[in-house]
Amino acid sequence: MQTNLKIALRFLLAKKRSMLMSLVGIAMGVAFIILTQAITSGFQEFFVRTIIGTDGPMRVEDKMFQNMTPAVGAVDAQGRPVGSVTVESNRKYQEGVAEPRLLGEAIKRFPDVTNVSAVLRGNIGIQSATRGDAGQVFGIELDDHLAVSDLAHQITIGGIDDFRRAPSGVLVGSVLANRLGLRPGDSVLISYAGHSTRYKVSAIYETGIRDIDKVRVFMHMQEARILLNRPYGATYLQVGLRDINKAPEMAEQVSLMTDHVAKSWQEREQIWLAVFQFFRVMAAIIVFTIIVVSGLGMFNTLFMIVMEKTKEIAILRSMGFTRGDIGFVFMMQGMMVLVLGVTIGCALGALATWGVSSLPMPNTGLFAADHIVVAWRALHYLGAASASAIVVLIASLLPARRAAELEPAAIIRGASQ
Amino acid sequence: MSAINNKDNNIIQPENPAGEVALRCEKLVRHLGEGEARVHVLREVSFSARRGSVTAIVGPSGCGKSTLLYLLGLLDRPEGGEIWIGGRDVAQAGDDERTAIRNEHIGFVFQFHFLLPEFTALENVMLPMNRLGRWPVAKRLDWARHLLDAVGLGKKTHRLATQLSGGEQQRVAIARALANQPSIILADEPTGNLDVKNSAIVFDLLTRLAKENGQAITLVTHNPEIADRCDRVRTMRDGVFVD
Known part of the structure; x- marks a missing residue:
């Protein structure tokens, strides 16, 4: 084994320039895969973290009514009924939650549920001293909502206690506040269905997702009921869970038990998650081509080595090296480049990820973050290494087989003539 | 030049059962080429080589000398006949067995040295x-150094093969052929690529070392002077021995 490794290394070093190109290609491919996956995963995780911190892992919304009717009646030749099947003819929904307190208490009995917050939502117009805009008001019971969201940590200017102490206070998203030129202490006019009420800005919050920060205005539930003219009920219940990954199963259970539509964050954000997935896969495929091209280069170089080393292969075979030994020598050349390439690539990938994570975030119009968000995941390194391993294995296998199949007598006879 | 028989404890003292038949073949048949170019190279050739004895196979080009040598060395397979090594017919043995026999029992010296240049x-x-x-x-290290010392390259052990002259490379090839103390040494025109002086040196080395170790040497040569110095000369013509 050690002798075969030594032979592989010496053969490899004899072609170091060609192999260096393959090595650089594999290292760059691995590094780019790691970097692109770190960035796309970073943004996905940032989005998921933020959206769960804002909208919660599960929502319980409209009430479902199922009308079960005997729809098909089978009759015999004399017209007598012989059986019937009941089918679900239609499913109706009643918008919102009619009894949020009762439903909330029922949902809290699920062992995986941490807390429930009733939310009343309505579309509004909001007017500052300088300009007006459209927005959405979210009426909340503050303590309930803080228990199922990161709202307390999302306050950037002002304090959550200022909001708690002010019955007519509102929390305004950072993008909307900027657009309207609002600061804590400013007053705003919020109008709904032709009726306007003045409120005081208690604090500015920022979730990091611009689509949220440019429309949402939080106010106390009592004020929201008056503004939206909804003395009872809620638009939805925001539910906190101990394990966010169990949200789909929990949503199914809650739907069955309460006859309300329950949506997990995975279902609610499936379009965004699909977009992130698409970008991750596309980035991986594009960067993988670098590794494939390097693999082709390696295949070429290994084949050249086999062609140039036929006499050496013949003499090794004549002195007792088996076909397996010869195949191993050529496979090992590929493996050496692979190990070195993956090691350098992982180091470069980690370095590049670290470098990119300290760059300021460009203004994409989607997310607000100080720096480019990256995710450090061992899976990215493992995936890049596995992809390279597959390419290098295929690239090495054919030359190795070719070398192992060479007949020593034919080579020596040819060399002697 | 007697380092090979050094009594040092680290040096392996080979057995020397001189006179024993180390290699024998019976009625070997081999064709080469395909279709119309197919040539009957060996026609039921029989041959044997004894330990401690040097046998030269001579004959015109294309008469089948090298083909016979490759068959005897288990580098090629005969279409018919038997090859007996170590008391067993190994003519149709599997590739792994043939490789193991080459490793343990056969040493090769070729015209073009075939050292690994790296x-x-x-x-x-x-x-x-x-x-x-x-x-x-x-x-292994001690034995390799002694072999190189025995072929006069004791001071060039750490030179790359490419840094040695043709004669020196062939002497390394002889040392390599003797490394595992095989019972059979097969040499295909070992002096064919060397000048007269180096030819004599290489032949003397090969035969002396092999005889000292009781190895059966079979060499193919075109050089009548070399052939004349062998214990036995077999002449081939058109795929058969004619003497």
């Missing part, structure tokens, strides 16, 4: 020993 003289000699793994590394 390895030093010492490493080239150690290759067959490392493959066999019969001895510990220290013992």
Whole structure:
């Protein structure tokens, strides 16, 4: 084994320039895969973290009514009924939650549920001293909502206690506040269905997702009921869970038990998650081509080595090296480049990820973050290494087989003539 | 030049059962080429080689000398006949068995040396020993150094094969052929690529070392002077021995 490794290394070093190109290609491919996956995963995780911190892992919304009717009646030749099947003819929904307190208490009995917050939502117009805009008001019971969201940590200017102490206070998203030129202490006019009420800005919050920060205005539930003219009920219940990954199963259970539509964050954000997935896969495929091209280069170089080393292969075979030994020598050349390439690539990938994570975030119009968000995941390194391993294995296998199949007598006879 | 018989404890003292038949073949048949170009190279050739004896196979080009040598060395397979090594017919043995026999019982010397250019003289000699793994590394090293000393290259053990002259490379190839103390040495025109002086040196070395170790030497040569100095000369013509 050690002798075969030594032979592989010496053969490899004899072609170091060609192999260096393959090595650089594999290292760059691995590094780019790691970097692109770190960035796309970073943004996905940032989005998921933020959206769960804002909208919660599960929502319980409209009430479902199922009308079960005997729809098909089978009759015999004399017209007598012989059986019937009941089918679900239609499913109706009643918008919102009619009894949020009762439903909330029922949902809290699920062992995986941490807390429930009733939310009343309505579309509004909001007017500052300088300009007006459209927005959405979210009426909340503050303590309930803080228990199922990161709202307390999302306050950037002002304090959550200022909001708690002010019955007519509102929390305004950072993008909307900027657009309207609002600061804590400013007053705003919020109008709904032709009726306007003045409120005081208690604090500015920022979730990091611009689509949220440019429309949402939080106010106390009592004020929201008056503004939206909804003395009872809620638009939805925001539910906190101990394990966010169990949200789909929990949503199914809650739907069955309460006859309300329950949506997990995975279902609610499936379009965004699909977009992130698409970008991750596309980035991986594009960067993988670098590794494939390097693999082709390696295949070429290994084949050249086999062609140039036929006499050496013949003499090794004549002195007792088996076909397996010869195949191993050529496979090992590929493996050496692979190990070195993956090691350098992982180091470069980690370095590049670290470098990119300290760059300021460009203004994409989607997310607000100080720096480019990256995710450090061992899976990215493992995936890049596995992809390279597959390419290098295929690239090495054919030359190795070719070398192992060479007949020593034919080579020596040819060399002697 | 008697280092090979050094009494040092680290040096392996080979057995020397001179006179024993080390290699024998019966009625070997071999064709080469395809279709119309197919040539009947060996026609039921029989041959034997004894330990401690040097046999030359001579004959015109294309008469089948080298083909016979490759068959005897288990580098090629006969279409018919038997090859007996170590008391067993191995003519149709599997590839792994033939390879193992080559490693342990046969040493080759070719016209074009075929050293591995990326390895030093010492490493080239150690290759067959490392493959066999019969001895510990220290013992292999000692034996390789003694063999190189015996062929007059004791001071060039760490030179790459490319840094040696043609004669020196062929002497390394002889040391390599003797490395595992095989019972059979097969040499295909070992002096064919050397000048007169180096030819004499190489032939003397090969025959002396092999005789000292009781090995059966079979060499193919076109050089009548070399053939005349062998214990036995067999002449081939058109795929058969004619004497």
